[in-house]
Amino acid sequence: MSQYILAIDQGTTGTTALLIDRDLQVRGKTTVDFPQHYPQPGWVEHDPEEIWFSVIQAIRRVLGQSGIGGTEIAAIGITNQRETTLLWERDSGRPAHNAIVWQCRRSAEICRELKERGLEPLFREKTGLVLDPYFSGTKLAWMLRRFPELRRQADSGRLAFGTVDSFLAWRLSGGACHLTDVSNASRTLLMNLHTLAWDEELLGILDIPPRLLPEIRPSADIHGHTRGLDVLPDGIPIAGIAGDQQSALFGQLCFETGEAKCTYGTGAFLLENTGNRPVVSRNGLLTTVAWQIGEEARYALEGSAFIAGAAVQWLRDGLGLIQNAAEIEPLAASVPDSAGLVFVPALTGLGAPHWKSEVRGVIHGITRGTTSAHLARATLEGIALQIHDLVRAMSEDLGHPLRHLKVDGGAAGNNLLMQLQADLLETPVIRPALLDTTALGAAFLAGLAVGFWPDPEALKQSRQEERPFLPTMPESMRTELLTRWNRVIQGL
Template sequence: MSDYILAIDQGTTGSTVLLLDKDLNLVSRGYREFRQIYPKPGWVEHDPGDIWNSVTGAIADALKEWGMENPPIKAIGITNQRETSIIWDRRTGRPMHNAIVWQCRRTADICQKLKDAGHEDLFRQKTGLVLDPYFSGTKYKWILDQVTGLRESASAGKIAAGTVDSYLVYRLTGSQSHVTDVSNASRTLLMDIHKGDWDPELCSILDVPQSILPKIVGSAEVYGYTKGVPGLADGIPVSGMAGDQQAALFGQACFTPGEAKCTYGTGAFMLMNTGDKPAIGSGGLLGTIAWNLDGTMQYASEGSAFIAGAAVQWLRDSLGFIESASQVEALAASVPDSEGVIVVPAFVGLGAPHWRPEARGIMTGLTRGTTRAHIARATLEGIALQNVDILKLMEKESGRDIKALKVDGGACANNLLMQMQADFLGCTIVRPKLVETTALGAAFLAGLGAGLFSGVDDIRASWQEDRVFEPKMKDAEREEILARWREAINKA
C-alpha cells in the first residue's frame, strides 16, 4: 500500500484538502467555504472556529471521496492565507478576538504613525516589507490594545499569537505545538529576515511581547503529531508548512533564481525566486523568505495585488451580473473589447507597487452603450493590468527579463484572463496541469519533512505543463490600454 500525504490549503474564503500519493497524484479532494465578516468598511474578519471547522469538514469530505478506512497517511502539510492574525488562550484554545484578515485596513492609522515617527526604513531594511495594514504586526498590536485585559494576560503567559499556520498546528497537535515557519514569520513586520528570528527592537516598537509569538521553524520538519483531530488517527506527523504564495512558488518548481509564478486567488500574488540573499528593493516590492530547507534560506521578491478573484465575486454577489464565477468568461468574451471601460479593483486599497491603503476602486470610461459584458471584461482586464506594474518593477530591480510566468490558482482556469495577462505583460504564460500548486507545495514540503522524498528533483520531475498562452496584442494597442490604466490608477 502506498504512503499518502494530506495537504491542507487554508485560504481566505475556504479550505481545501488534497490527498496525494507518494508520486503526488491526486487521490481525492475536499473543500469547505466559511463566512466573511465585515464589521466596518475596509475591515475584514474571520471566526477562527469557522476556519477550523472548514478544515475538519474538508478533511472529512476528502476522506469520504477516498472511501478508505484508516487511511495510511504518513505526513500532513499546511499552507495558509498569510498575515491573517489570531490571538488565543494557550490553555483552552479559545480565540480572544476574531482573526483580523490580511485584507483588513483597520490599522492604517497605526502604520501612518510609525511612518511619521521615522520607522519606515528600519522596518524595510530588517523585514523586507513596507509599513502597511496588510501585515500581521500591527494587527497583533490592535487586538492587544482593544481587548480589555489582554496585555495583562500576555504578561502572565496565558495567551498565544500566530498566523493561520500557527493556529492550525496548535489545533492539529492537540495544543502541543506553538510554531510558525519562516515564510509566515517573514510576513509579520516582527522578524529580521537576515537573521531568521524575531527582532526585539521591532517587537518593542510595535508593543508586541515576544513571549506570545510562536517558535520559528523550517519549512520541512516535524512540528508535532496529530491528536484528537476528527477523522484522522493520532500520531500522524505534521511535517511541512509555508505561506500560500511561497508554497505555490515551491509547487511550481521555481527552484532557480529568476523563475517566477503568479497565483490568482482572492488576490493576485507574483513571486520570483531571488536565491540565497534577501531582495530588499525600493519599497514597491517586498523582500520575503521563500522557504528554509535543512537550514538553508531561500528568498523571493514579491508583488501583491489585494483583489483578483474577489473582483469576480463582486460581479456575482454585489452586482448580480453572473450566478457563478465560472460564467464571467463567457460574459466577458461576448464583446470584442471593453470599449474604453477601465475597472481598478482597489476595493481594499492598492498593494504593490503603489501601497496606497486609502485608495478605493473606480470605474472609468462609461458611456450610454456600456453593458454588463463590457464591465465584466474590464474587470478581468483590471485583474491582469495590476500585474503589469508589478512585473515591470520586478524585472527592473532584479535585472532579469521574465520570459515566462507560471500561473496557478482558481482564476487561471479562465482562458480569456490568461490571454489578457499574456497580452498585457508581453510575455509567455504557462499553466500547469495541476493548478492547485499551493497545496502541492505543502504536500511536497510535508513529504520532505517526513522523509518520504529525497529532494527537490522529485517535484521538478512531477511538474507538468497544461497550456501556454503567447502574447498576441500589438504594441500600440497595449500601450494605449496601459496609458488608460495609469490614468485610472492615479484617480483611485
C-alpha cells in the same frame, strides 16, 4: 505502509484538503467554505472556530471521498492565508478574539503613527516589508491596544499569537505545538529577515510581549504529530508548513533563481525566486522568505494585488451581473474590447507597487454605450493590468525581464484572463494541468521532510502537463490599454 500526503490549504474563503500519492496523482480533493465577517467598512474578520470546523470537515470529506484511511497518511502539510492574525488561550485553546484577516485595514492609524515617527525605513530594512495594515504585527498591536483584558492576558503569558498555520498546528497536535515557519513569520513585521528570528527592537516598538510568539521553524521539518482528533489517528507527522504564496512557488517547482509564479485567488500574488539572499526592492515590492529546508533559506521578491478573483465575486454578489464566476469569461469575450472602460479593482486599497491603502475602486470611461460585457472585460483587464505593474517593478529591481510566468489559482482557469496576461506582459504564461499548486507545495514540503520523496529533483520527474499562452495582441492595442490604465492610476 503510508502511501499518501495530506495537504491542508486554509484560504481566505474556504479550506481545501488534498490527498496525493508518490507519483503526484491527486487521490482526493474537497473544499469547505466558511464565512467572512465585516463588523464595519474596511474591517474583515474570521471566527477561528469556523476556520477549524472547515478544516475538520474538509479532512473528513476527503478521506470519505477517497476511501483512504488515516493510517495510510505519511505526513500532513499546512499552507495558509498568511497575515491573518489570531490570539487564543493557552490553557483552553479557545480563541480570545476573532481572527483579523489580511484584508482588514483597521490598523491603518497605527501604521500612520509609525511612519510619522520615521520608522518605516527601519521596518523595511529589517523585515523587507512596508508599514501597511496588510501585515500581522500592527493587527496584533491593535488588539492589545484596544482590549485591556487581552493586554493583561498577553503580559501574563496566558495567550498565544499566531498566523493560521500556528493555530492549526496547535489544534492538530492537541496543543503540543506553538510554532510557525519562516515564510509565515516573514509576513508579520516582527521577524528579522537576516537572522530569521523575532526582532526585539521591533517587538518593543509595537509593544508586543515576546512570550506571545510561536517558535520559528524551517518550512520542511517534522514540527509535531496529530493528537486527540476524531478525524485522524494520533501520531501522523505535521511536517510541512508554508504561507500560501510561498507554497505555490514551491508547488510550481520554481526552485531556481529567476523563476516566477502568480497565483490568482481572492487577490493575486506574484513571487520570483531570488536565491539565497534577500533582494531589497526599489520599486515598492516586498522582500520575503520563500522557504527554508534544513539550514538553507531561499528568498523571493513579492508583489501583491489585494483584489483579483474578489472583483469577479463582486460582479456576482454585489451587482448581480453574473450568476457564477465562470460566466464572466463568455460575457467578457462577447465584445472585442472594453470600449474605453477602465476598472481599477482597488476595493480594499491599492497594494504593490503603489501602496495606497486609502484608494478605493474606480470605474472610468462609462458612456451610454457601456454594457455589462464591457464591464466584465474591463474587470479581467484590471486584474491583468495590476499584474503587469508588478512584473514591470520586479524586472526593474532584478535587472532582467521575466522569461515566462507560471500561473495557478482558481482565476487562472479563465482562458481569456490568461491570454490578456500574456498579451500585456509580452511573455509566455504557463498554466499547469492542476491549479491547486498552493496545496501541492505544502504536500511537497511535508513529503520531503519525512523522506516520502528523496529530494526536490524527484518532484520534477513527475511534472504535470502544462498549457502555454503566447502573446498575440497587436502592439497598438496593448499600448492603448496601458496608456488608459496609467492615466487613471496616476489620478488616484
